[in-house]
Amino acid sequence: MWKLAKEYELNTTLESHENSGTASPEGINLVNKFRAGKIRPQSIYLNNPRENTPAKVSNAVYLGDPDGFGLFVFLGGDTAVFELPAVGTQRQDVIESNEQLQGKLLDRIPLYEKLSRVDSDFKFGKPEFSIFNFYPRYAPVLFDTTDDAMGELYKRQLVQVLSDIDTLVSTDEERFTDGLVAAIGKLMTAMSIVTIVPGATVLATKGARMAASFLFGASASSTELIRGEMSDDPKAAAGFRANAYRGFIMECAGPLAGRLLGRVIAKSVATRIARAVFNRITSMIHKLPKPVKWIAPVVKNPLALTAKLELKFKSHRTVSQLQKLNRGPEFAQTLIKDTKVVYFSGPTEGYVYQGFVMRGDMRPPQEVFGQGFKLRTPITDVNQVNGMRGGFGGGKNALDMDGMGISTSPYYKHSGAGAYQYGGGRGGYTYVVDARQMRGYHLYANDHWKKYPTSKLGMRPYEVNYGQDIPASAVIGCYDKQGKFIPNPTSLKNSIEASKPVQLDGGILYRPAKSFIPSANATTASFRPL
Known part of the structure; x- marks a missing residue:
């Protein structure tokens, strides 16, 4: 529908130019050729001698005749048409000297690219020769034919909008911007309902x-x-x-x-x-993305939860997956995906995570395998680490002085997030932690639930925060920056043993993990060991 609207806008803009009284015979002839399907719209690029890639111009197309005559057609509210002569010197003069044309082009590229330009970027350059190199003639404006000009315009406009938002807003203002966008959406939805009522x-x-x-x-x-x-x-x-x-x-x-x-x-x-x-x-x-499963903020029966944890954590499949960690991070990711459990613990602690996680750290394995991960700051209140206060405070590594709690992730690398970003991605290590007996907090779910208690939008647990030390015995190994697995032998062996299904003679029974908060501060802790 957007493409149809743009095609209509293109045609009406050309019709307006044709009837304006200022269109040249060559311009009118070019419009007629376009209507007859003899020429196609071309995408426009703005060159920059200091950049390797030219800027993509949105909401504008170029109609060019084989003899060199062309039309710049600008869409998007401030529509306009500029004629580009076929003669080389006149053509060059229009691009170098017409400030209105230059302004229209600059308004249609991403803001950060616009800010990096100087006036001389619209000047043509002569080819340069040297003993070792040849630099071709610099042209400030470039054109490219595409099979779907309107589809390309849509992509460019969306990219420009998102890029400009990213350029204009600071971190503190992004929530306001998001709220503004949401308000616009509600307004447009309301208008869509109003407009169908006679x-x-x-x-x-x-x-x-x-x-x-x-x-x-x-x-x-x-x-x-x-x-x-x-x-x-x-x-x-x-x-x-x-x-x-x-x-x-x-x-x-x-x-x-x-x-x-x-x-x-x-x-x-x-x-x-x-x-x-x-x-x-x-x-x-089968291409519509599935929303993340929403978990209702309802406290489950402790016996049912214990049974779920037992089924998730203890199986021959879990044992096999632990034994295959040396095959690469993707095997650790599969292990985490198949064993993680997220549940709502109650209004005090919110959403809790139990299962395997990863943590990026710059320290070498011999240090972490011996010490584990220690809290930098004592935790006295669950709200310091569960995400309900809005700030995601888990320390990303041992040197993070602002960290409240110990931050981990169930993801190695996913959509720009994950433990790798703080470990192997920086030349360090990405550690695998068996946190099945620990209580981690799903920061994103808790933050969203606190702000929007009636929302049913599910959240991926990109960050899981712990308010207690992670002992060395829970660190079962790590991946270096190349993805090579380095095991912590004793811890890995114990984790494998704890994952074997319960035999008739008994075994480890997984229960909802005990809260780390002292009883004096945990006023409504939902679970205790059974």
């Missing part, structure tokens, strides 16, 4: 009302997508994207069906249509 808007025709509803609905879903893309934390990106795609279908399928039927359909009918469309698309392409 007499509710000043739009002239029923068809126009339906088209506006469709477009506003798409925009409302797009803001969900932008929220995910602009987030520094990868925690909600997948959920936001999934909400965006589903929201787009839910907003658009019903109104479009009503438009085809020639009448406004009931909301319940529109919902059924949207669900049918979604199910059909899902079965056909």
Whole structure:
């Protein structure tokens, strides 16, 4: 729909130029050739002599004749058309001297690239020769033919929006920006509903009302997508994207069906249509991202939880996976995925994680295998480490003086997050920890639940924080920067033994881990050893 709207805008902009009285005969002829399908829109790039890659210009295309004459067509509200002569010197003069043209081009590249440019970047350069090198002629503006110019424009516009947001906002302001985007989404959703009600808007025709509803609905879903893309934390990106795609279908399928039927359909009918469309698309392409599973903030029966932990932690599969850690980090990731358990412990501690985790650290194995990971600061209140105060305070390594708790991750490397980023990725080590008997806190889930208690958006546990020392006996090995596994032999052997299924003569029984908070401070700790 966005592409159709851009194609319509391109045609109306060319028609306006054609009828403006300022269009040259060559320009009118070029417009006619475009309508006849003899030429295709080209993408525009702005060159920079100090950069290896030219900047992509969004919301603009170039129509070029084989004889050299061309049109810059600018879209996106401040539409305009500039004619580019075929003659070399005149053509060069327009690009070097027309400040309006230059301004339109600069307004359509990412802000950080615009800020790095100087006036002389619009000047053509002559080729340079030397004994060892040849530097071709520098051209400030470049063009490239593409099979899908409108699709390329969409990608460029989204990239520019996200890039400019990233450039303009600081870390402290990002939450406000996210809230603003969400507010815009709600406004657009409301407008999409209003526009399909006869007499509710000043739009002239029923068809126009339906088209506006469709477009506003798409925009409302797009803001969900932008929220995910602009987030520094990868925690909600997948959920936001999934909400965006589903929201787009839910907003658009019903109104479009009503438009085809020639009448406004009931909301319940529109919902059924949207669900049918979604199910059909899902079965056909299997590409819509699945949202992260949401865990309801309800305390489970301790006996049921104990049984779940026992099934997850003790199996022949777990034993086999531990024995294969030397094959690479992907085997550790599979182990963690198959054994992790996240549950809601209660309003004081929130979401708790039990299972294997990883931690990046610059210290060598001989030190960590002997000492484990120690708290830098004593913990007296669970809110210092569970994420409900908003700040994710787990110390990323032993030298992090601001760390409250010990930060780990169930991910080796995922969407720019994971323990590798603080270990092997910096030339250090990524340690594997058997934390099945420890109580870790799912920071992202707790932060989100505290802020949005009615939300059903699931969160990946990218960071799990511990408010107690992690003993050396729990560190079963590590991966160096090349991904080579270095075992901690005794700890790994003990972990394998503890993973064997319970025999008739007994064995380790996994229970909800005991809270580390002293009884005087843990006023509503949900579980104790059975």
